[in-house]
Amino acid sequence: MPLVPTGELVAAEPVCAFNVITLEHAEAIVAGAEAAGRAVVLQVSENAVRFHRRLAPIAAAARAVAATATVDVALHLDHVVSAELWRQAPEHGFGSVMIDASRLPYRENVAATRAAAEFAHDRGLWVEAELGTVGGKEGEPPVDPHAPGARTDPAEAASYVAQTGVDALAVAVGSAHAMTVRDAVLDHDLIGRLRAAVTVPLVLHGSSGVPDAELRRAVSGGIVKVNIGTALNTALTGSVRRTLAAQPELVDPRRWLAPAREAMAETVAHFCRVVSADGPAGADSGLASTGAAP
Numbered sequence: 001m002p003l004v005p006t007g008e009l010v011a012a013e014p015v016c017a018f019n020v021i022t023l024e025h026a027e028a029i030v031a032g033a034e035a036a037g038r039a040v041v042l043q044v045s046e047n048a049v050r051f052h053r054r055l056a057p058i059a060a061a062a063r064a065v066a067a068t069a070t071v072d073v074a075l076h077l078d079h080v081v082s083a084e085l086w087r088q089a090p091e092h093g094f095g096s097v098m099i100d101a102s103r104l105p106y107r108e109n110v111a112a113t114r115a116a117a118e119f120a121h122d123r124g125l126w127v128e129a130e131l132g133t134v135g136g137k138e139g140e141p142p143v144d145p146h147a148p149g150a151r152t153d154p155a156e157a158a159s160y161v162a163q164t165g166v167d168a169l170a171v172a173v174g175s176a177h178a179m180t181v182r183d184a185v186l187d188h189d190l191i192g193r194l195r196a197a198v199t200v201p202l203v204l205h206g207s208s209g210v211p212d213a214e215l216r217r218a219v220s221g222g223i224v225k226v227n228i229g230t231a232l233n234t235a236l237t238g239s240v241r242r243t244l245a246a247q248p249e250l251v252d253p254r255r256w257l258a259p260a261r262e263a264m265a266e267t268v269a270h271f272c273r274v275v276s277a278d279g280p281a282g283a284d285s286g287l288a289s290t291g292a293a294p
Contacts, residue, residue: 003066006074006096007126007167009039010201014219016271017041017076019229020058021048024261026065028232030073031261032268038276039072040268043227045079046100055085059092076128078227086116089125096126098170106156113164121165128203128225131160132172151190154197161198168201168225169194173218175206184209188221195222203227208234212274219275226275232264239263 009015018029020042033040042062044055052058059075066073077097080086089097097120101112109131117127132152152171161169171194174186184206194202201224207215208231215226239260243250250256 001067001069001072003063003093003095004039004072004074005124005126006041006076009041009072009074010126010168010224012039014224014226014275015039015041016268016275017043017078017225017227018232018268018271019043019045019048019078019227020062021051021233023061023065024236024257025232025264026062028261028264029268030065030069030071032265032270033071033073033272034069035265035269036272036276037071038272039074040272041074041076041225042066043076043078043229044094045077045229046081046085047079049085055088055092059094063093083116087119089120090123094125096128096167098128098130099166100130102130102132106160110160110163113166117165126167127165128168128170129160129164129166130170130172130205131157151187152194154190154193157194158197161200166200168203169198170203170205170227173204175204175210182209182211184211184214186210186214186218188217191218191221191223201225207231207271215271215274226271228271231267231271235263235267236260 016038018040020026020029026042029040029042044058044062048058049055062075066075074096075094077086077089077094079098079100081100086097086099099113099116101109104112113129120127132150150172152173157169157171173190175184191202202222203225204210204218204223205227207226207228210218219226240256243256243259
């Protein structure tokens with residue numbers, strides 16, 4: 001199927017967005033979304049691009065996997081700090097980009113994000129930005145998501161969206177990137193106030209560390225795009241460790257990558273079902289303590 005613009009998916013229903021690091025990630029994300037019968041966003045972060053040393057190969061792989069999907073798939077360039085990188089988004093098929101100027105002082109963040117948004121909008125891209133301190137990304141100092149000043153202020157958020165012209169806003173409401181234990185407690189009152197204050201969809205980063213019940217409540221309260229990365233890496237790595245512990249003689253990577261890819265696909269399907277309107281109710285699955293596939 002052809003790629004679907006990210007904005008169209010987000011406008012239709014709450015959607016999960018999963019980080020792509022390898023070809024196996026992309027394959028697993030699409031397989032899991034198909035199993036759940038849900039649209040999905042494939043995200044490539046600046047950190048992933050740095051790992052591959054250039055954007056073109058991983059972007060081409062993600063596009064190729066998306067083309068085989070039986071569900072709607074969007075392609076998103078995530079957490080982009082470098083202007084050189086976000087300027088490449090249109091030529092590589094991305095329908096959206098997340099401009100990450102969150103480390104800059106507020107006024108500089110506004111100016112940088114507005115300039116990037118103007119460039120992106122002129123080329124038909126949907127633009128996400130971040131306000132507040134989610135924390136936990138590679139290269140960043142540890143941040144307490146509950147510390148005073150870390151959370152997104154609703155009045156500031158409204159002003160920021162108006163000044164920058166972004167199409168979606170990632171907000172700091174109690175989650176953090178790179179969490180391997182799902183015990184984050186979200187500020188649902190703040191989510192409600194942010195939903196009332198801004199006119200664009202709200203995005204939750206660091207969702208790997210958020211329990212199922214908290215995710216369902218956040219979506220009900222106004223979160224529309226749910227970003228997930230670490231849970232896939234936990235599922236992949238856990239599977240590889242188990243396979244090699246049981247069969248230490250293996251040298252063919254396909255023998256341990258195949259079950260790892262399946263573990264990621266199961267994790268994707270689980271999150272897609274949780275975030276969807278008719279997702280499972282009741283107790284959280286085995287994902288709650290480890291982030292591994294159920």
